[in-house]
Amino acid sequence: MIFNRIIISCTVFFLFLCPLLDSTMLSAQEEEAPPPLLADTNGDGMITIAAFGDSITRGVGDFVPVGEFVDDFTGISPTGEAGYPLRVELTMGISVANLGKPGERDATGGVYRFAAVIPSHQSDIVVISEGTNDAQFQTDPNKVYRATQAMINIARASGKTPVLATIPPACCMRFGLNTWIENYNVGFRELALVNDITLADVNHAYANTCNLEECYLLNLPEGAHPNVRGYDVIAEVIMAALLQIPIFAPDGAVQLQTALGQPDFTAITRPDPVPAAIARTNAVQ
Numbered sequence: 001m002i003f004n005r006i007i008i009s010c011t012v013f014f015l016f017l018c019p020l021l022d023s024t025m026l027s028a029q030e031e032e033a034p035p036p037l038l039a040d041t042n043g044d045g046m047i048t049i050a051a052f053g054d055s056i057t058r059g060v061g062d063f064v065p066v067g068e069f070v071d072d073f074t075g076i077s078p079t080g081e082a083g084y085p086l087r088v089e090l091t092m093g094i095s096v097a098n099l100g101k102p103g104e105r106d107a108t109g110g111v112y113r114f115a116a117v118i119p120s121h122q123s124d125i126v127v128i129s130e131g132t133n134d135a136q137f138q139t140d141p142n143k144v145y146r147a148t149q150a151m152i153n154i155a156r157a158s159g160k161t162p163v164l165a166t167i168p169p170a171c172c173m174r175f176g177l178n179t180w181i182e183n184y185n186v187g188f189r190e191l192a193l194v195n196d197i198t199l200a201d202v203n204h205a206y207a208n209t210c211n212l213e214e215c216y217l218l219n220l221p222e223g224a225h226p227n228v229r230g231y232d233v234i235a236e237v238i239m240a241a242l243l244q245i246p247i248f249a250p251d252g253a254v255q256l257q258t259a260l261g262q263p264d265f266t267a268i269t270r271p272d273p274v275p276a277a278i279a280r281t282n283a284v285q
Contacts, residue, residue, distance in 0.1 A: 042123075048125075049088065050118065051083075053128070054100060054101060054130050055132075056129065056168065056225060057083060058077055058102055059077075059085070060076060061073055062231050069221070084235040086098070088235055088242075091239065104133060105134045107140075108139075110130050115150075118154055118155060119154065120158075125163060129165035129200075131144060131188075135167070141183045145184075149195075162197050163197065163238075164198070166200070167203060168218075169212050171214055172221040173222055174222070182203075205236070208272065215230075217233055229268065236256065252269075
């Protein structure tokens, strides 16, 4: 046990020191069509996904209908499959391992568990989605960024494709978390850019789709964990990211529905609003 802990600690320490990619180097590279994310990178004949994260990845708060009063989920986890991993698996027919651990913090236990579990996990893609508990403890954003960068490095070093997700907003009883969540998400977007990896911008989807002061996608008034509809939105954003579909484009929802073979008006996530000047121009044409 002690020996394994030393190995993991050394691995994480080494990867913390790996420099971020220089964005100027990225811009200098020739633009090419991105390779498909859904690829069998380990050659085992299957495409599998590891969903790594905290209670939101685990699916705490799922299956609660919109409008049902909930004020606390402390210590409660789903007894079976739940959250966005269940939806992605059922909708896309791809195996998704739910590695969510309620209460975990990205900058402390999360990065060490990642180093212990992911290198030997039989997955081709790993979705990284943590940070809400760091916000609860007001963890220094730089520590969260370094831990997340280490996870990206570990995933790549073990031959897996990392996908980074932003943290959904909080409201109501947990509204105070948002200042920290917003800071972390700014860093996550930058990490996705400089590392040239796919970002699943869950926070962006919530901002487009609900009133953040009392977001109907969250269990209210608890305000931190999504309800059944909120997990549907997270799954849409993750699936769009995996399929490399611009979910926030005007026709993003249609593209996703077509790719998944779903009927029109199935998607919940709303596109970015069209500026008024552009809307008037399009109306004239």
